[in-house]
Amino acid sequence: MRKEIIRIEDLKRDFVVGEETVHALRGVSFSICEGEFVTIMGTSGSGKSTLLNLIGCLDTPTQGEYYLDGISVKTMNKNQRATLRNRKIGFIFQSYNLLPKTTAVDNVQLPLMYNSDVSAKERRQRSIRALQLVGLGDRLQHKSNQMSGGQQQRVAIARALVNEPVIILADEATGNLDTRTSFEILTLLQRLNTEEGRTIIFVTHNPELAEYSSRNIVIRDGRIKSDTYNPSVRSAKETLDKLPKQD
Amino acid sequence: MNLTNLLKIALQALNGNKFRGFLTMLGIIIGVAAVITMLAIGQGSKKSIQEQIATMGSNMINIRPGGEQFGGVRRSAGEMQTLKLEDFEAIEKEAPYISAASPEVSSSGQVIFGANNSPTSIYGVSPSYLDIRKYKVAQGEVFSDEDVRSSAKVCVIGQTVVDNLFTNNEDPVGQTIRFNKIPFKVIGVLESKGDNTMGMDQDDIILAPYSTIQKRILAITYIHSMAVSASSEDATEDAIAGIQTILRRQHKIGPNAEDDFNVRSQKELISMMSSTTDMMTVLLACIAGISLFVGGIGIMNIMYVSVTERTREIGLRMSIGAKGFDILMQFLIEAILLSVTGGIIGVILGIGSAFIVKNILAWPIDIEFYTVILSFLVCTITGIFFGWYPAKKAADLDPIEALRYE
Structure with a gap:
């Protein structure tokens, strides 16, 4: 039995807009185990962003339970959730969200800056290791504005890895990239999943990407429409190799 | 989160926007430089007046006839003939502390x-x-x-x-x-x-x-x-008292009668002249203080813009584990760094321009150490005071909203 990283029980989230109450999530339950590569899909307005915010401990549910790595998040206050994010979660965003005019190493070590247990020396070593892992070992001192979109997203992935999180949350991580670069990033994520054993949740509205994950959860109108395991995961690297070479 | 890391983060952020940082500091620089120069000029003129009075003899006492009324008419000192040579001789012989x-x-x-x-x-x-x-x-x-x-x-x-x-x-x-x-x-x-x-x-x-x-x-x-x-200068009061006793005796003035003479020391002149220059110093300090205040508002303005502009960055920092307090401290430290750096440059510039005033306009200047410390303290307080509101605003942002901010 593999370790359960995420357990969600009948999660509900309501928003009050004016006098109306919007039910963004109407009761969602699932569990994610260590080493899974889960894609969460849904059109805009389906509630997938709300779900992502809840999983990412950025938000608290109106009702229901959420356990991250065995810890109940529901009763946590803002500061406790901030610390939990810092130690357990790695975020990857659509728009990279790197600090401008800042070197790759400085960008990557940012999460560790908010962890006083990590010394400056260790911070640097771990940042360099994370950058080497995403294939940017030769661009440690490049500034974020001197890098391509793909490279910037790799820095962002390294930043998500540096705190050794139990889960990586990718929010439309390939949404801003061209097809080829998208598959490069996807290849990297697949490699991290299979070789490094990282648990990854990839939120997207692109149905194609379901073929490359081990499990696909589809959200519609605040409920889970389908939750399917993919027996034959396609290799992103093979797709990448088949793509016409750019010159 | 320790302070060293926060300081590093704030320095990194400032480093990314050097020119704007400088423009922000400009208000403080000018304010502090103005305070120091103005106070130097004010103190300088006060000191030079005191020195001039000292050259006239700071322990000098003047005795003039006066205070006597003839039929309700107070006569001018020059007309009066009440001081005699015998009075002088008595004072020279008997008065203590002279x-x-x-x-x-x-x-x-x-x-x-x-x-x-x-x-x-x-x-x-x-x-x-x-x-x-x-x-x-x-x-x-x-x-x-x-x-x-x-x-x-x-x-x-x-x-x-x-x-x-x-x-x-x-x-x-x-x-x-x-x-x-x-x-x-x-x-x-x-x-x-x-x-x-x-x-x-x-x-x-x-x-x-x-x-x-x-x-x-x-x-x-x-x-x-x-x-x-x-x-000595300190003995002036005692000397005056002694002279008064002798003169009252010489002039046979009854215990309840008014003196028919005036004994004045330079001290009164010093305090009169000092009060004029003190007022001038206060006036100059007020003008300079206002410019420092304007400089502080400049910091608040830029910090406010900076918070809005960096909303996404704040959202990111929060999502990777920064607490509200960390964000608050980061922006507060940035504001303090700006105002203190501006303060240091302002102090240097103020001392420099005070010396220019001294050498080119030949005005007396006097830079007191406490004015430097004071303007420095004011700078730090300005930084905290005007940095607080924008920093609080940043710290209170919702990470979800901040991350989506366009």
Whole structure:
């Protein structure tokens, strides 16, 4: 039995807009185990962003339970959730969200800056290791504005890895990239999943990407429409190799 | 989250926007520089006035007739004849805490030498007057007590009188000048003292034995006033009290009657002059303080814009584990760094421009250490005060909203 990283029980989230109450999530339950590569899909307005915010401990549910790595998040206050994010979660965003005019190493070590247990020396070593892992070992001192979109997203992935999180949350991580670069990033994520054993949740509205994950959860109108395991995961690297070479 | 990391984060953020940081600091720089320069000028003029008064003799006490009423009419001091030579002798002999005393009689008139003449004042004094008034003889000598006893027609003249009369570079010592037709032999020339606080030329003066002036020019037996030197500046009060007792006895003034004389020290003059310059200093400091305040508003403005502009960055920092407190501290430290750096540059610039004022405009300046510390403290407080609101705003952002901010 593999370790359960995420357990969600009948999660509900309501928003009050004016006098109306919007039910963004109407009761969602699932569990994610260590080493899974889960894609969460849904059109805009389906509630997938709300779900992502809840999983990412950025938000608290109106009702229901959420356990991250065995810890109940529901009763946590803002500061406790901030610390939990810092130690357990790695975020990857659509728009990279790197600090401008800042070197790759400085960008990557940012999460560790908010962890006083990590010394400056260790911070640097771990940042360099994370950058080497995403294939940017030769661009440690490049500034974020001197890098391509793909490279910037790799820095962002390294930043998500540096705190050794139990889960990586990718929010439309390939949404801003061209097809080829998208598959490069996807290849990297697949490699991290299979070789490094990282648990990854990839939120997207692109149905194609379901073929490359081990499990696909589809959200519609605040409920889970389908939750399917993919027996034959396609290799992103093979797709990448088949793509016409750019010159 | 420790402070070193927060400091590093704030420095990184400032490093990314050097020019804007500099522009933000400019308000503080100008404010602090203004405070320091203005206070230096204010303090400087105060100090120079005090020094000028000190050259007149800071422990000097003046005794004038006055305070007496005749049928309800208060008469001018010059008209009064209540100070006698005996009073002077009593004071010189008995008064405690005094080091020197001299009677004063004076007259103004035209002084003539050869074809030159000029209007001036002649003072009849005793030889110790030079010590009391801090006059020094540059050339020749002072008349003696013997000259006083014999009412000798000798005099010591100031530099302005020398310049006006001896236009052909003659040696003044040994020459005979005429004051109101009375011939006086010049036996000494005084060292130049320049103008006094009131702008009066202290070198346009002739000093002669008081007995000579009394008998040969004014034909009086009383004296106009007395100049006394207290043994030290601190002893001035005691010396004044002693003089008052002696004079009341001499003048047979009853216990409840008013003095018929005035005893004044330079201290009163110092405090009067100081209050004027103090007011000027306060005024200058107010103007400079306002510019510092404007500088602070500049910091708040930029920090506010910076928070809005960096909303996504704040969202990111929060999503990777920054607490509200961390964000608050980051922006607060940024604001303090800006204002303190601006403060340091401002201090340097202020001291620099104070020296420029000193060297080019030849104004007296005096930079007090406490003004530097004070403006520095004000800077830090400005940083905290004006940085607080934007920092709080940043810390209170919702990470979800902040991450989506376009």
